[in-house]
Amino acid sequence: MHIPDGFLDVQTSVIFTGLSAAGVAVALKGARSQLDEKTAPLAGLTAVFIFAVQMLNFPVAAGTSGHLLGGALAAVLVGPWAATLALTIVLLVQAFLFADGGLTALGASTFNMSIVGVWVGYGAFLLVRKILPKNKASIPIAAAIGGFVSVPMAAFSFTLQYAMGATATFSTSTVLGAMVGTHVLIGIGEGLITGLTVSAVIASRSDLVYGWKNNNQSLEIRNA
Amino acid sequence: MLNNRKFYISGFIASLFLAGVVSFYASSHPDGLEKVAEEIGFLETAKENTNAGVVFSDYGTKGVDNERASVGIAGVIGVLGTAVVAGVAFKLIARKPKDKKN
Numbered sequence: 001m002h003i004p005d006g007f008l009d010v011q012t013s014v015i016f017t018g019l020s021a022a023g024v025a026v027a028l029k030g031a032r033s034q035l036d037e038k039t040a041p042l043a044g045l046t047a048v049f050i051f052a053v054q055m056l057n058f059p060v061a062a063g064t065s066g067h068l069l070g071g072a073l074a075a076v077l078v079g080p081w082a083a084t085l086a087l088t089i090v091l092l093v094q095a096f097l098f099a100d101g102g103l104t105a106l107g108a109s110t111f112n113m114s115i116v117g118v119w120v121g122y123g124a125f126l127l128v129r130k131i132l133p134k135n136k137a138s139i140p141i142a143a144a145i146g147g148f149v150s151v152p153m154a155a156f157s158f159t160l161q162y163a164m165g166a167t168a169t170f171s172t173s174t175v176l177g178a179m180v181g182t183h184v185l186i187g188i189g190e191g192l193i194t195g196l197t198v199s200a201v202i203a204s205r206s207d208l209v210y211g212w213k214n215n216n217q218s219l220e221i222r223n224a
Numbered sequence: 225m226l227n228n229r230k231f232y233i234s235g236f237i238a239s240l241f242l243a244g245v246v247s248f249y250a251s252s253h254p255d256g257l258e259k260v261a262e263e264i265g266f267l268e269t270a271k272e273n274t275n276a277g278v279v280f281s282d283y284g285t286k287g288v289d290n291e292r293a294s295v296g297i298a299g300v301i302g303v304l305g306t307a308v309v310a311g312v313a314f315k316l317i318a319r320k321p322k323d324k325k326n
Contacts, residue, residue: 001257006271029316040318041228045235047310051302052243055283055295059249064259065251082314089310097305098298099273099281158257168266178264182256204226 001067001183002094003109003161005102012165017107023115024088041210043078047086049197050074051093058189059186066186069113069154072121072146073194076139076190076211077201080122087114108161116157121150125211126130136202139212144195151187236307243299247283248292 008016024114035043050070057065070090074083091110094100101109125146132138163172198209206212226234254262261267279286280298288294 001255003257004270005273006269007261007266028317031314035314035318036320037318040314041232041311043314043318044307044310045232045239047233048239048303048306049242051306052239052247052299055243055247055250055299055302057253057255059251059253060256063253064256065253066256067250082317085313085317086310089313090306093302093306093309096275097278097280097302098283099278100283101273102271103274142273155256166266168264170264170266174264175260175266178260179257182260186256203320205231207225208231 001109001112001158002091002101003105003112003158005104006167007102008105008108008161009165009167010104012161013108014103015164016111016161020088020107020110020115023084024112026079027084027088031079031085034079035082037211038184038207039078039082043082043086044075046083047078047089050086050092053193054090054094060182060185060189064182064185066151066183066189068190068193069117070194071117071119072125072143072150072190073115073156073197075118075122076125076143076146076194076198077209079214080118083118083122084114087118095097108158112154112157112161117150118155119151121146124149129211129215134215136206136212139202139209139215140195140199143198143211144191147194148187148191151190152180152183155183164191236303239303240300244296245299245302247295247299 053068054070057067060066071083071087073183074086088110091101091106093112095103095106123140123196128142128145129138159172162175202209202212228306258267280301283298284294285297
């Protein structure tokens, strides 16, 4: 879902660069108060792992592939603020080192994946977590559903940008149907990878998992 | 429960393995956005990336003909690069004011 240069006009690119910059600034503030020496390394590892897994495109339908976005995964592991920052770092590395995603479209891509993907994924995770029993086994399931939902929503967000300022003139509803339809399929892969990864981390270091700690009052540790 | 050292080392090695080795087997079909753009017809509005000439453009290593090595090297460089940027950034972010030494 990395947008190449040229898809969006200058005005739309500028607007979304501004929105993303504001979102990243808020995330910085949130992460500052939430991260500590114990959780910061996991935020770093989360960025590294997401970079690696984003290279692994899986086939979804005839001639189409998808890859992990990782927004819900990161939010459940390290909290939504640090997740926004982790995803943004991955996108920066991809754009500058690998020419994956256009530089002028970086703001729009960041908006879709680091902000919409992370926060929608985290919101869905919280809702599902509320319904499920309060035990460790529920966390990977809620995370998987968060991951599944986040991908078509990021695709919807791209469609919004397309409607606001695409250089092409194809109808928005055509783009909307195709984008959301394709990304529901990719969302299934996202959900699976997210659920499996969260369950592996819960099994080995549940004390580090933000989406579990913060569900469990007795274990909640807050450093002022 | 794994201790810190074991946990982070295994996570990092898993990432290196995925990006450096498994990436060769990834699907080379266009991703969702690219495919949709191609089918609807707006893919042709894409311009070549401003820094398309970069050494690791499109997850290959310039000058390395062996495909397995080319993508593997790019993956390892990406993992290391992300680790450095994210490592420094999160260390600075997590530092509390009281730790500041002037």
